[in-house]
Amino acid sequence: xxxxxxxxxxxxxxxxELAHQVGSGMTTLKPDRKMLGDRVAIAVASFAGAIPPExxxxxxxxxxxxxxxxxxVCAIKGAVGLDEPFYNYxxxxxxxxxxxxxxxxxxxxxxxxxxxxxxxELCSLFLHPDYRSGNNGKWLSKSRFLFIAQFPKLFTExxxxxxxxxxxxxxxxxxxxxxxxxxxxxxxxxxxxxxxxGKKSFIAELMPRQPxxxxxxxxxxxxxxxxxxxxxxxxxxxxxxxxxxxxxxxxIFDAGPVLQARVSELRAMRDSTLAIVDRCAASLxxxxxxxxxxxxxxxxxxxxxxxxxxxxxxxxxxxxxLLNCASGDQVRTLPLNVRKNVHVEAL
Amino acid sequence: MFVVRPVELTDIDALETMxxxxxxxxxxxxxxxxxxxxxxxxxxxxxxxxxxxxxxESYLFVLEQTATRAIVGTAAIFASAGSNGTYFSFxxxxxxxxxxxxxxxxxxxxxxxxxxxxxxxxxxxxxLQNRSTAGLEAGLLSRARLLFAVLAPHRFGDRxxxxxxxxxxxxxxxxxxxxxxxxxxxxxxxxxxxxIGGARNRTLIVELMPHYPVYxxxxxGDAQAVMGQIHSDGELAFSLLTEEGFxxxxxxxxxxxxxxxxxxxxxxxxxGGSMVRSVVPAETGRSRSPDPMVTYAxxxxxxxxxxxxxxxxxxxxxxxxxxxxxDAQDALMVAPGDHVICVRI
Numbered sequence: 078x079x080x081x082x083x084x085x086x087x088x089x090x091x092x093x094e095l096a097h098q099v100g101s102g103m104t105t106l107k108p109d110r111k112m113l114g115d116r117v118a119i120a121v122a123s124f125a126g127a128i129p130p131e132x133x134x135x136x137x138x139x140x141x142x143x144x145x146x147x148x149x150v151c152a153i154k155g156a157v158g159l160d161e162p163f164y165n166y167x168x169x170x171x172x173x174x175x176x177x178x179x180x181x182x183x184x185x186x187x188x189x190x191x192x193x194x195x196x197x198e199l200c201s202l203f204l205h206p207d208y209r210s211g212n213n214g215k216w217l218s219k220s221r222f223l224f225i226a227q228f229p230k231l232f233t234e235x236x237x238x239x240x241x242x243x244x245x246x247x248x249x250x251x252x253x254x255x256x257x258x259x260x261x262x263x264x265x266x267x268x269x270x271x272x273x274x275g276k277k278s279f280i281a282e283l284m285p286r287q288p289x290x291x292x293x294x295x296x297x298x299x300x301x302x303x304x305x306x307x308x309x310x311x312x313x314x315x316x317x318x319x320x321x322x323x324x325x326x327x328x329i330f331d332a333g334p335v336l337q338a339r340v341s342e343l344r345a346m347r348d349s350t351l352a353i354v355d356r357c358a359a360s361l362x363x364x365x366x367x368x369x370x371x372x373x374x375x376x377x378x379x380x381x382x383x384x385x386x387x388x389x390x391x392x393x394x395x396x397x398x399l400l401n402c403a404s405g406d407q408v409r410t411l412p413l414n415v416r417k418n419v420h421v422e423a424l
Numbered sequence: 425m426f427v428v429r430p431v432e433l434t435d436i437d438a439l440e441t442m443x444x445x446x447x448x449x450x451x452x453x454x455x456x457x458x459x460x461x462x463x464x465x466x467x468x469x470x471x472x473x474x475x476x477x478x479x480x481e482s483y484l485f486v487l488e489q490t491a492t493r494a495i496v497g498t499a500a501i502f503a504s505a506g507s508n509g510t511y512f513s514f515x516x517x518x519x520x521x522x523x524x525x526x527x528x529x530x531x532x533x534x535x536x537x538x539x540x541x542x543x544x545x546x547x548x549x550x551x552l553q554n555r556s557t558a559g560l561e562a563g564l565l566s567r568a569r570l571l572f573a574v575l576a577p578h579r580f581g582d583r584x585x586x587x588x589x590x591x592x593x594x595x596x597x598x599x600x601x602x603x604x605x606x607x608x609x610x611x612x613x614x615x616x617x618x619x620i621g622g623a624r625n626r627t628l629i630v631e632l633m634p635h636y637p638v639y640x641x642x643x644x645g646d647a648q649a650v651m652g653q654i655h656s657d658g659e660l661a662f663s664l665l666t667e668e669g670f671x672x673x674x675x676x677x678x679x680x681x682x683x684x685x686x687x688x689x690x691x692x693x694x695x696g697g698s699m700v701r702s703v704v705p706a707e708t709g710r711s712r713s714p715d716p717m718v719t720y721a722x723x724x725x726x727x728x729x730x731x732x733x734x735x736x737x738x739x740x741x742x743x744x745x746x747x748x749x750x751d752a753q754d755a756l757m758v759a760p761g762d763h764v765i766c767v768r769i
Contacts, residue, residue: 177627182608184607256642260521279526282523283528289639290634292607
């Protein structure tokens with residue numbers, strides 16, 4: 078049985094083991110005991126409410142309760158860019174126009190920005206390959222939205238997620254080759270490594286400070302601006318279903334898109350509901366439903382096939398055990414899948 | 425003998441003939457009779473004008489072969505490059521990128537659209553027939569403009585610059601334009617030069633050209649390679665100007681990336697080395713001085729009746745006088761006792 082829950086200090090060893098599976102490309106989950114140990118400590122303090130909201134880093138793990146293994150991990154960072162600058166390129170537009178010559182030129186422009194400073198960030202999503210089946214990936218990713226819907230006051234109004242940018246099969250980044258390399262004089266992998274070491278802002282100091290016309294870049298670099306890595310495309314779709322969208326901010330190295338949403342406009346804020354747990358013999362055969370506990374320090378979540386009726390939700394003993402709750406407790410629910418709404422589909 | 429003098433209305437026919445054979449890459453000469461006439465009239469008005477502050481005046485000089493009275497070259501100087509606008513150029517900037525934490529330090533070359541040359545005086549329109557066989561008259565033509573500026577400093581700025589045509593291929597394509605200007609103007613290089621009339625002080629430049637620095641490493645290799653490089657037709661002018669004291673490297677043209685040579689007047693040989701002397705007749709025959717002869721560019725010391733020639737005469741550095749043969753006096757329209765300005769050439 079799987080459960081998504083707040084991370085515990087005792088999960089560190091299992092988390093390091095999981096991080097070994099991650100490989101390059103994910104900069105926030107390197108199998109480094111010091112880095113991960115610090116992060117888990119902050120996460121535990123976050124769920125305990127022991128540190129201010131903007132310093133919090135809520136880490137969730139997906140645990141296989143049958144063997145105690147960690148199947149996956151994901152996180153919500155309370156606010157980015159408050160310790161060190163958080164850089165993105167904003168894609169802007171400059172129009173160059175001459176009435177006299179009858180020339181009207183619309184130019185895309187990259188502005189180095191710290192605009193997303195202070196936003197809440199969804200990050201560090203990783204699911205072990207052994208568990209990449211069924212609804213697990215979707216569940217793990219979307220668990221964060223239900224958490225936010227339960228505790229919206231803990232977060233800033235702006236929610237972001239950085240998506241891994243497009244790479245060639247050999248791991249090179251056309252955007253980096255067309256832009257960053259000229260300013261950093263180092264390989265993309267090395268930049269990636271420094272980013273993982275928390276030195277991204279140092280690297281950003283080497284970036285040109287002035288806005289740059291996209292038209293100066295080689296065609297292949299222009300073509301991948303705002304494009305995700307092929308393996309990241311499904312993750313992008315999941316986030317977009319939940320109300321996140323690309324608003325023209327991209328990563329300064331690989332031009333991967335930043336998806337954004339206002340917390341109040343998330344599907345989870347609109348569609349999630351509270352229900353009272355009721356013991357029940359067996360789940361009804363219906364659509365998968367995310368069900369979470371409502372306590373910050375023991376946040377737990379399952380996927381159930383129960384159907385809330387009149388504010389009551391029938392759960393099995395096993396499900397209640399996973400949620401660590403009893404009959405009469407309050408839970409929050411959200412259909413895992415976006416409702417099959419004919420009108421929306423038609424759009 | 426050659427003489428440089430202000431253009432006159434009677435020169436229009438000759439200028440029109442000359443304009444018909446100039447090659448692509450030279451955009452500084454007006455092409456149509458109407459425009460030629462306008463520039464001649466503007467020059468005549470400029471010479472006649474009483475000037476307090478240099479502004480829209482433009483002075484056009486011609487090189488005349490005295491024997492045939494044929495016009496074989498032109499050169500111009502604009503009192504103020506911006507005239508009634510702003511003169512745009514790209515400034516070569518070097519941006520230092522330093523990260524102490526990463527122990528990285530390197531410099532990035534960037535081009536910034538600037539208007540710093542606006543109040544400079546601009547040398548322009550240097551054109552010489554038979555430039556491959558030209559002798560001293562090339563230097564005379566180029567330098568006469570500066571001699572005039574020495575005589576009439578109030579008509580010009582303290583700094584001077586000269587844009588030289590950049591590299592274009594035989595089809596008139598400019599690699600620098602392809603990488604930059606085309607993206608904003610959406611037209612061929614020669615079409616753009618035609619619509620703008622070779623000017624760099626038009627408002628539409630600021631409407632269309634990039635306001636932010638152009639990072640040179642982002643430009644294609646062929647565009648980078650021609651930055652600050654001259655068109656092969658400009659080699660003569662380039663060597664004359666660098667000898668004079670002009671320096672390249674600080675600015676380039678916004679269209680073709682050609683070099684813009686510039687200098688403060690105090691750095692120019694014509695300003696630093698020119699002398700005012702009074703004319704004495706050259707001794708002839710047996711009484712001729714045994715001193716070695718020195719070649720000077722000499723101009724009549726008159727703003728309103730400016731004429732310049734080259735002449736070999738005894739060194740004048742040590743005395744108050746300059747010995748001029750009769751034909752030189754005639755060409756300059758001076759007589760013994762008149763003052764002239766001269767500089768070694």
